[in-house]
Amino acid sequence: MMKNNKVTNILLSGVGGQGAILASNILAHVFVEAGYDVKKSEVHGMSQRGGDVTTHFRYGRKVYSPLIKLGDVDFLLSFELLEALRYINYCKDSARIIINNQKIFPPAVNLGLAMYPEDIPAMFKKHFKNNVRIVNGQEIALNIGNAQAANVVLVGAFSQYFPEIKEDMWIKAITDLLPKKIHELNIRAFKEGQRISSDK
Numbered sequence: 001m002m003k004n005n006k007v008t009n010i011l012l013s014g015v016g017g018q019g020a021i022l023a024s025n026i027l028a029h030v031f032v033e034a035g036y037d038v039k040k041s042e043v044h045g046m047s048q049r050g051g052d053v054t055t056h057f058r059y060g061r062k063v064y065s066p067l068i069k070l071g072d073v074d075f076l077l078s079f080e081l082l083e084a085l086r087y088i089n090y091c092k093d094s095a096r097i098i099i100n101n102q103k104i105f106p107p108a109v110n111l112g113l114a115m116y117p118e119d120i121p122a123m124f125k126k127h128f129k130n131n132v133r134i135v136n137g138q139e140i141a142l143n144i145g146n147a148q149a150a151n152v153v154l155v156g157a158f159s160q161y162f163p164e165i166k167e168d169m170w171i172k173a174i175t176d177l178l179p180k181k182i183h184e185l186n187i188r189a190f191k192e193g194q195r196i197s198s199d200k
Contacts (some may be wrong), residue, residue: 007060009068013087014053014079015104019151022177023077024055026155029173031059034165039066052083077158079137080104081120088124097128098158100137100150113196133157133196140192149182149189156193168192 014020014027024040031038036059043054056068070090076097078084081141084099093098099121108114117123124132135157137150166174174186 003099005061007058007063008074009072010057010075011068011073011087011090012055012057012077013083016051016053016081018079019148020053020055020079023151023155024057026173026175027057029176030165030169033169033172036060037063039063052055052086075161077154079154082106082116085117085120085123091128095100095128095131096161097124097132098154099124099134101134101152102138127199135196140196141189144188144192145185149186152186152189153193156190160194161163
């Protein structure tokens with residue numbers, strides 16, 4: 001798979017409790033199994049209180065640092081709309097972006113000290129055109145039995161960008177990292193994510 005020294009930069013962002021760290025662990029499992037060198041760095045913030053959670057994730061033949069520079073993100077995978085917007089300036093003009101269509105109001109908004117930005121998907125689509133996919137992760141996950149599986153729905157959608165990595169490698173990562181009692185649910189969530197298309 002590794003034809004050159006290119007390092008690919010993936011930024012994951014979300015809110016504590018959404019499973020962004022689990023998603024980054026699934027990615028790490030998959031890309032290591034695929035033979036890549038992987039480095040990642042997590043910033044949990046005040047995740048126990050619903051604060052922001054961010055993972056810098058880099059893979060390639062050889063990766064020396066886990067941190068992604070401003071403007072160098074190849075892929076943005078975000079589990080909440082505002083948390084996607086926070087990192088829009090990290091993205092290359094050619095970046096591919098998947099955003100969960102969910103709003104979680106931060107404390108400043110709940111207290112009336114700030115406004116939640118309007119129509120974040122439109123902001124992304126204006127700049128990144130057809131490279132943006134908005135996913136109704138909670139709705140999809142709820143329809144298969146548990147809204148908490150939305151993070152795996154997003155991983156399923158994200159996996160479509162890597163056709164060289166076989167589906168069974170993604171499923172093995174899910175079953176290796178999650179308790180057996182929720183394997184079936186999360187495999188379904190992953191496959192539903194694979195099937196979805198962009199909201200136009």
